[in-house]
Amino acid sequence: MFKEIFENVRQGSPLIHNITNYVTVNDCANMLLACGGSPIMADDPGDAVEITAVCGGLNINIGTLNQRTVPTMFAAGKRSNELGHPVVLDPVGAGASTLRTETALRLLEEVSFSVIRGNISEIKTLALGSGTTKGVDADVADKVTEENLDGAVAFAKAFAKRVGAVIAVTGAIDIVTDGERAFCIRNGRPEMSSVTGTGCQLSALTAAFVTANRERPLEAAAAAVCAMGLCGEIAFRRMTELDGNASYRNYIIDAMYRLTPTALEEGARYEVR
Amino acid sequence: MFKEIFENVRQGSPLIHNITNYVTVNDCANMLLACGGSPIMADDPGDAVEITAVCGGLNINIGTLNQRTVPTMFAAGKRSNELGHPVVLDPVGAGASTLRTETALRLLEEVSFSVIRGNISEIKTLALGSGTTKGVDADVADKVTEENLDGAVAFAKAFAKRVGAVIAVTGAIDIVTDGERAFCIRNGRPEMSSVTGTGCQLSALTAAFVTANRERPLEAAAAAVCAMGLCGEIAFRRMTELDGNASYRNYIIDAMYRLTPTALEEGARYEVR
Amino acid sequence: MFKEIFENVRQGSPLIHNITNYVTVNDCANMLLACGGSPIMADDPGDAVEITAVCGGLNINIGTLNQRTVPTMFAAGKRSNELGHPVVLDPVGAGASTLRTETALRLLEEVSFSVIRGNISEIKTLALGSGTTKGVDADVADKVTEENLDGAVAFAKAFAKRVGAVIAVTGAIDIVTDGERAFCIRNGRPEMSSVTGTGCQLSALTAAFVTANRERPLEAAAAAVCAMGLCGEIAFRRMTELDGNASYRNYIIDAMYRLTPTALEEGARYEVR
Secondary structure (H helix, E strand, O other), X not given: OHHHHHHHHHHHOOEEEEEOOOOOHHHHHHHXXXXXXXXXXXXXXXXXXXXXXXXXXXXXXXXXXXXOHHHHHHHHHHHHHHHOOOEEEEOOOEOOEXXXXXXXXXXXXXXOOOEEEEOHHHHHHHHHOOOOOOOOOOOHHHXXXXXXXXHHHHHHHHHHHHHOOEEEEOOOOEEEEOOOOEEEEOOOOHHHHHOOOHHHHHHHHHHHHHHOOOOOHHHHHHHHHHHHHHXXXXXXXXXXXXXXXXXXXXXXXXXXXXXXXXXXXXXXXXXXX | OHHHHHHHHHHHOOEEEEEOOXXXXXXXXXXXXXXXOEEEEOOOHHHHHHXXXXXXXXXXXOOOOOOOHHHHHHHHHHHHHHHOOOEEEEOXXXXXXXXXXXXXXXXXXXXXXXXXXXXXXXXXXXXXXXXXXXXXXXXXXXXXXXXXXXXXXXXXHHHHHHHOOEEEXXXXXXXXXXXXXXXXXXXXXXXXXXXXXXHHHHHHHHHHHHHOOOOOHHHXXXXXXXXXXXXXXXXXXXXXXXOOHHHHHHHHHHHHHHOOHHHHHHHOOEEXX | XXXXXXXXXXXXXXXXXXXXXXXXXXXXXXXXXXXXXXXXXXXXXXXXXXXXXHOOEEEEXXXXXXXXXXXXXXXXXXXXXXXOOOEEEEOOOEOOEHXXXXXXXXXXXXXXXXXXXXXXXXXXXXXXXXXXXXOOOOOHHHOOOOOOHHHHHHHHHHHHHHHOOEEEEOOOOEEEEOOOXXXXXXXXXXXXXXOOOXXXXXXXXXXXXXXXXXXXXXXXXXXXXXXXXXXXXXXXXXXOOOOXXXXXXXXXXXXXXXXXXXXXXXXXXXXXX
């Protein structure tokens, strides 16, 4: 199934509008190109509504939100909803500041999302309406482990049902659910967290996968999460003892560029709960 | 001739002011350093007019234009004109939104450009006053091929004459013309389009080449286009089967860092029409 | 001593708030991760004051300052002062425009900095209250050499005493002083200046080192300067004849990722004057 989903990305070459942070935006663009999609960035209110209309999907990432870009997120999100485009939300740092938490919560109210992807602390903040995220990384106390996986799956399913979106909680074990079924995914490497923006890249990737597979957002999001983790594994095998997180960053994107639909199908490691 | 042009860049080390998008700005900076130039970025109206005065040339790229940076483009462009500095325009996404199209057209009216570099869809938008660019890539229907090359050359020449600037239309075959003569360039690799920002890098590079060779902007722009394409070829030969677009990005910049004026002279593939 | 200082960074994993330019921000984030720290970027006034409070230290870099981010620098700087967090200033381009010079001078008046890191032209601009920096690079006439080192050390010491901060003047020979003692550091490679943002990365790194070693900012800043230079040396030894500044950029960050506290202790080359 993931094979076909990835083939649709490669063949459909979805054009994705990204309103995203300036820290990792270049990597998001190259990751979109690597998977077969095409990126465009536009964050001014006077530009973004038209740009989103010529695209197939929208990726909203609040990583360096500001007074000018927050209204753009709402305007582009609503326009994408009108057009029936898939919209992905990456609530970077929700819980770490009032502006981030409230912007993410208001976006949830006013925009309909296909997929919301974040770490467990960010997703908990959205589900509970408040939080105390430490920066942009998940709180250690929140982390999803084999021991608390059942509870985390139940939590993610309940939140997915409530907001009517696919929820992707990523970490050591990833959970992707539409409220009914949950993919528990074990691809990836812990070293990926030493590269800035692997989460942002995954959100952009997810937008491409969901846009090219609009009739099955759950499977498309799960395929994107597996693909990213698998590329982290492939890239890690390439590391020499001189390589560090900068080369690893490049190798992960390179791996996506080289990844075949068949390799994704065979390398994806998940169970459905 | 290109040998001498490139030597002037290496020796003159032109300082280029870039008002450019935040997606590819880091690559533009490293590409400028790779060719022997020096970058500075400043996009606030209160900063850019003074910064442009300490530089030798200006590169305006509208890739992620916004309410704050659009006025800066006009102010810095006019100041550069007063000082006699070469100014390059990269009309990223002109045709994809009203703001982009109108900003580019107004810039053409109010600022005098040495070179305008874009893909064929963007340049057609500027020439016709409107357009329907699909995102930031050229429309397939517009593409310059061996079959329609004569017509494309005639079009570019006419537009160059009308606006009084060198026009660089880049794609599979590049056309660089001042209205009288046209360099038709066949350097480059199709894989370059899988790296975000190779066009932006070329515009920055062009600004450096034109600034270091102010008396011959046509030849300088053509040399920059050849150099970029040649680096794409050199970098491609270095690719292993594990490398993808992220490593290719690095290898292209690396190739420019290592490129000698003699290698440019020998590797440039063009005809003059 | 530097061994222990670096161990504190690796173990303490300081979270650093960066208000920095969009040119080199991704490299700053990966450099912070490489040294064992953690980055967060927030530059909106409505976001940054809260974000700075959840961090351990603050890095202010004026490289692409604008009307929106300048007030954020003051607000976050003052909040960090209230909380007793170390604050680093990188006055990029001070002397090249009135806005940059005046912003840096006002920041010096209103915010208490632990470390100010810049090239000699930028630091001279701050010390003299005006300057004529050519872009973002040091003026050739200003450069610190073996011949003028005594005078440069005396100048840096006097400025450090006056502003009550550690001053780090970086170049071919680096000077790091608190007004009493000065570390004269000879690590590094001239090729590092062909990579955009090695100075910005060093400022971010310095923030991490000082935050993890709050009781000794002078030694922590000196250790950061040695570590950066040492990584430049290690990365340079890895360069092949095909590699240029793009690969060098990656190798420097990789080297930091792999650097051990013992290797820093052994590789640091400095004298105290």
